Each structure stands twice: as structure tokens, then as C-alpha cells.
Amino acid sequence: xxxxxxxxxxxxxxxxxxxxxxxxxxxxxxxxxxxxxxxxxxxxxxxxxxxxxxxxxxxxxxxxxxxxxxxxxxxxxxxxxxxxxxxxxxxxxxxxxxxxxxxxxxxxxxxxxxxxxxxxxxxxxxxxxxxxxxxxxxxxxxxxxxxxxxxxxxxxxxxxxxxxxxxxxxxxxxxxxxxxxxxxxxxxxxxxxxxxxxxxxxxxxxxxxxxxxxxxxxxxxxxxxxxxxxxxxxxxxxxxxxxxxxxxxxxxxxxxxxxxxxxxxxxxxxxxxxxxxxxxx
Amino acid sequence: xxxxxxxxxxxxxxxxxxxxxxxxxxxxxxxxxxxxxxxxxxxxxxxxxxxxxxxxxxxxxxxxxxxxxxxxxxxxxxxxxxxxxxxxxxxxxxxxxxxxxxxxxxxxxxxxxxxxxxxxxxxxxxxxxxxxxxxxxxxxxxxxxxxxxxxxxxxxxxxxxxxxxxxxxxxxxxxxxxxxxxxxxxxxxxxxxxxxxxxxxxxxxxxxxxxxxxxxxxxxxxxxxxxxxxxxxxxxxxxxxxxxxxxxxxxxxxxxxxxxxxxxxxxxxxxxxxxxxxxxxxxxxxxxxxxxxxx
Numbered sequence: 001x002x003x004x005x006x007x008x009x010x011x012x013x014x015x016x017x018x019x020x021x022x023x024x025x026x027x028x029x030x031x032x033x034x035x036x037x038x039x040x041x042x043x044x045x046x047x048x049x050x051x052x053x054x055x056x057x058x059x060x061x062x063x064x065x066x067x068x069x070x071x072x073x074x075x076x077x078x079x080x081x082x083x084x085x086x087x088x089x090x091x092x093x094x095x096x097x098x099x100x101x102x103x104x105x106x107x108x109x110x111x112x113x114x115x116x117x118x119x120x121x122x123x124x125x126x127x128x129x130x131x132x133x134x135x136x137x138x139x140x141x142x143x144x145x146x147x148x149x150x151x152x153x154x155x156x157x158x159x160x161x162x163x164x165x166x167x168x169x170x171x172x173x174x175x176x177x178x179x180x181x182x183x184x185x186x187x188x189x190x191x192x193x194x195x196x197x198x199x200x201x202x203x204x205x206x207x208x209x210x211x212x213x214x215x216x217x218x219x220x221x222x223x224x225x226x227x228x229x230x231x232x233x234x235x236x237x238x239x240x241x242x243x244x245x246x247x248x249x250x251x252x253x254x255x256x257x258x259x260x261x262x263x264x265x266x267x268x269x270x271x272x273x274x275x276x277x278x279x280x281x
Numbered sequence: 282x283x284x285x286x287x288x289x290x291x292x293x294x295x296x297x298x299x300x301x302x303x304x305x306x307x308x309x310x311x312x313x314x315x316x317x318x319x320x321x322x323x324x325x326x327x328x329x330x331x332x333x334x335x336x337x338x339x340x341x342x343x344x345x346x347x348x349x350x351x352x353x354x355x356x357x358x359x360x361x362x363x364x365x366x367x368x369x370x371x372x373x374x375x376x377x378x379x380x381x382x383x384x385x386x387x388x389x390x391x392x393x394x395x396x397x398x399x400x401x402x403x404x405x406x407x408x409x410x411x412x413x414x415x416x417x418x419x420x421x422x423x424x425x426x427x428x429x430x431x432x433x434x435x436x437x438x439x440x441x442x443x444x445x446x447x448x449x450x451x452x453x454x455x456x457x458x459x460x461x462x463x464x465x466x467x468x469x470x471x472x473x474x475x476x477x478x479x480x481x482x483x484x485x486x487x488x489x490x491x492x493x494x495x496x497x498x499x500x501x502x503x504x505x506x507x508x509x510x511x512x513x514x515x516x517x518x519x520x521x522x523x524x525x526x527x528x529x530x531x532x533x534x535x536x537x538x539x540x541x542x543x544x545x546x547x548x549x550x551x552x553x554x555x556x557x558x559x560x561x562x563x564x565x566x567x568x569x570x571x572x573x574x575x576x
Binding site: 154 | 334335336337338339340348407408411412415421422423424502503506507508509510517518520528529531534535
């Protein structure tokens with residue numbers, strides 16, 4: 001009896017706390033431009049369902065998001081890579097406990113101009129191209145045209161994931177162009193038949209052609225089955241276990257409804273959609 | 282309150298405000314050097330300035346900014362080749378030739394050009410000029426030195442024109458009258474009397490225009506392509522110092538080698554801009570004594 005009363009009191013207190021914060025709380029989300037579309041579409045649906053909630057969202061790159069989390073200037077840090085040990089150490093020194101939630105899976109897709117004849121490249125060919133060792137499309141089955149390599153700048157999680165999964169930490173050629181966002185890469189590649197770039201699955205559109213990698217097309221089932229080689233989980237980091245509006249928003253993103261929106265935005269939903277937030281390392 | 286007291290009060294207030302501006306600048310410089318100098322514990326200034334590999338995020342990192350310095354100077358130089366003739370000749374036209382009503386229109390249009398946000402120009406370069414350049418000249422990329430220089434020239438023209446125009450306007454009326462009295466034509470008067478007299482002001486205008494182009498960030502970030510390699514042709518992409526700082530500062534871990542390297546790049550930029558200003562100052566002082574005075 002006593003236990004039940006205690007639980008009831010706790011629940012009602014919790015409810016009070018939640019409603020109290022829901023009125024006052026503003027959720028700030030910042031970070032990876034890859035996760036940005038996910039956050040954008042889910043928060044639009046979430047705000048429609050819960051009018052009065054104030055969520056602000058901005059990009060900047062995974063590193064920026066995590067930096068903002070450590071500075072306490074954001075509630076959720078979007079990241080397209082796992083948090084680094086050095087970042088955890090810095091966070092701990094400032095009393096922040098970064099806690100990881102996987103929100104979706106992304107596949108990074110090499111893209112070319114629609115008129116490019118090349119359809120497929122192996123990981124090794126991609127690596128050679130990005131290191132500046134293959135410099136002409138004719139060497140990989142295309143026309144006799146110079147290859148213009150377009151990469152994300154070093155503040156991008158996509159850049160780091162590409163560096164690890166394709167280049168295996170080899171250096172990107174100095175002649176590679178650097179673009180500050182995934183949108184800018186699509187823009188540049190769509191207007192340039194010499195170009196090759198890479199973006200997350202969510203950024204693909206008709207203005208560019210997605211290449212298959214080692215014969216495998218970048219699709220949601222292939223990414224989940226891990227037959228598509230360049231795929232990675234996407235994260236949202238919070239300080240400690242999320243609470244209040246932040247927790248509710250994360251729950252919504254992970255809910256079946258939220259994951260359906262994630263899928264519509266071109267990302268791969270998690271197979272086990274109700275997976276609880278994992279503890280940070 | 283006596284008049285004398287008010288006078289002293291106002292004098293001190295103004296002195297204080299002037300001092301605040303100087304103090305702020307001083308603090309910025311101190312901060313810049315405090316954050317930039319620690320880099321030289323990792324690499325020597327020679328390696329930093331003349332190293333050709335900029336790989337700040339790799340292990341081991343390389344901090345050579347030579348490609349970035351070359352990038353900054355090439356876009357600045359080529360933008361000046363475009364902007365100086367256009368800017369100076371527009372100033373001559375506005376100040377000496379144009380009828381009064383056209384003069385006002387032109388002056389306000391050029392002032393409007395100065396107010397154009399650089400991000401708009403950068404975007405224009407990226408989505409309009411780049412595809413056009415690429416198709417017209419069948420280039421591998423439209424985001425290159427020519428594109429960035431064109432956009433920078435548009436930004437530098439208002440600076441050059443308005444300062445040159447002021448200098449031309451300041452040429453004493455007697456000089457012109459004397460020239461006409463000796464039977465010189467309008468063209469001879471402009472080319473032999475007015476422009477040479479205003480030369481110190483025009484030089485200052487050119488140098489300030491160059492400083493503007495060198496310090497501009499958004500345009501080069503968006504239109505120059507961002508390849509950290511020493512360019513081999515005018516249609517190669519470059520990564521000027523400002524673009525590198527803007528693109529990478531967001532990610533550089535606090536007080537890491539990369540962070541210090543970006544601040545050190547800022548020091549180099551500061552040094553170059555300071556040199557430009559000192560040169561502009563020296564030129565305007567040197568020619569000042571020759572210029573004015575009536576007989």
C-alpha cells in the first residue's frame with residue numbers, strides 16, 4: 001500500500017514536472033547536416049501534434065553540435081559519427097555526460113552528373129579517385145574526362161565516415177574541392193559532368209545520379225543488411241538521460257510514427273524502433 | 282556648471298571613447314597572437330608559411346599554409362586587374378565628365394553595390410556564374426579563381442570608385458582652370474593634370490580595395506572551390522586563407538594544433554592587411570606635399 005502511494009506520488013510529481021517544463025521549455029537542436037533532414041521532418045510533425053512547443057534547429061556539422069552540447073548551448077547534438085574519446089573527456093571535465101541515441105541508419109552514396117556513363121565503382125576505385133590516383137573517368141569505364149573530386153570540408157561527420165569507410169584514413173587529394181554542406185555538393189555535382197561527390201541517402205534527388213558500390217545499390221534494405229558497404233548509424237546526443245520535452249521528442253523520433261517519417265525522408269529506419277536510448281560510453 | 286567645466290568634461294568623454302576603440306583593437310590583437318603563437322611549438326614558422334600540405338585533421342597533421350596564401354593572393358590580384366580599371370575610370374567619369382543628374386544616379390547606384398551582402402554575391406557566383414563559366418569554356422569546374430575574382434571585383438569596385446572620386450573631387454579648381462587656360466583639351470586636363478594630382482588618393486583607394494578583397498570571406502568560401510593546392514591555371518580551384526578559417530573553425534577542437542593553426546593563419550592575414558594599410562598611408566603622405574596649394 002505504502003509502495004503504491006509512493007509510486008502514485010512520484011508519477012503525479014513527474015507529470016507536474018513535465019507539464020511545467022513543457023510550457024516553459026525550448027528545445028535546441030544543433031549539429032550534423034546529415035541528420036538535419038531527420039530532425040527537420042520529425043520536429044515538424046512533433047510540433048504539429050504538440051502546439052506551443054518551441055524547438056529550434058540548426059546545422060553546422062557534427063563537431064559543432066557536440067561542441068555546443070559541451071558548452072551547454074544545445075539540448076540535442078545531432079551527429080553522423082560516434083562521439084570521440086577526446087570529446088567525452090572534455091565533456092566530463094565540464095560536468096556533461098554525453099548520452100547516445102541512435103535515431104536512424106544512413107548510407108553514404110557516391111554521386112555523379114546524370115550524363116556520366118559510369119554506373120558502378122568499387123570501394124577501391126572510389127578510394128583511388130579521392131586520393132587523386134585515378135584522375136580520368138576513362139580509367140573507370142567512363143568518357144575521357146578529368147575527374148573533379150568534390151568532398152565535404154573537415155568539419156563534417158560525412159567527411160569522417162567517408163574517410164574511414166572508403167579511404168581507410170588515407171589522405172584526400174589536395175586538389176579535391178571542399179563544400180560546406182551536403183546540399184552544396186548536390187548543387188555542384190548536378191551542374192558538373194566532370195564531378196564526383198558523396199552525400200547521405202536523404203540528399204539524393206533527380207538532379208544527380210547515384211552510383212552503385214561494388215554492384216550494390218544504396219537502398220534502405222541493403223543498408224540494414226549491411227550488404228551496402230558505406231552505411232553508418234546516425235546519432236542524437238543529450239546531456240545525461242534526456243528529460244522533459246527533449247525526452248519526449250526523442251521518444252517520438254524513435255516511435256513507429258517517427259521512424260515512418262524518417263523513412264519517408266530517405267533514411268533507413270531502425271529495425272527495432274523502440275530501442276531505448278543507449279548509455280554513453 | 283561653468284562653460285570651462287563642460288568643455289573639459291566633453292573633451293575627456295571624447296578621449297575616453299577614442300581610447301575604448303583603440304583598447305578593443307589592442308585586445309583583439311593580443312588575443313589573436315595568444316591563440317596563434319602556440320602553433321610554433323609544433324611547427325617552425327618556415328614550415329607553416331611555406332609548407333605545401335594543409336592536412337590539419339589527419340594524424341600526423343600537416344600545417345602548411347602556402348597553398349592558402351597563394352590562393353588569397355591570386356584571387357586578390359585578379360580581382361584588382363578587373364576592379365581597378367573599372368573603379369578608377371568610373372570615378373573619373375562621375376567626377377569629371379558626367380552631367381550633374383547622371384552623376385547623382387551613378388553615385389547612388391555604386392553606393393548600393395557597396396551594400397550588397399557578400400553572401401548574395403557568393404551564391405550568385407555559385408549557382409549562376411559557375412555553370413556558365415563551365416559550359417562556355419568547357420572547364421572541369423566553374424568554382425575557380427576566375428569566378429571568385431569576378432565576384433570579389435564587384436565587391437571592390439564601390440570602395441575603389443568612391444575613394445578615388447573623393448580624391449578627384451579634392452583636386453583644386455585652379456589646376457583645372459590653369460590647364461584649360463593653357464589651351465589643353467578636356468582629355469589632356471584629365472590625363473595630365475587631374476589624375477596625376479589625385480594619384481595618392483587613387484593609390485590609397487586601390488590598396489584599400491585590395492585589402493577588402495583579401496579579407497572577404499563568404500564569396501571565396503562559396504565561389505573559389507576550396508581546394509587547398511597551389512593553382513596551376515586560372516581555372517583551378519583555390520582555398521584562400523579566409524575561407525579556410527571560416528570552414529574549419531567550427532570543427533577545430535579547442536586549443537588543438539588545428540585551432541592554433543587557424544589563429545596563426547589569422548595572424549598572417551592581419552599582418553598582410555596591416556602592411557596594406559601602412560603602404561596606403563605612406564603613399565598618401567608622400568604625395569600630399571606635392572599636391573595642393575594655389576599660386
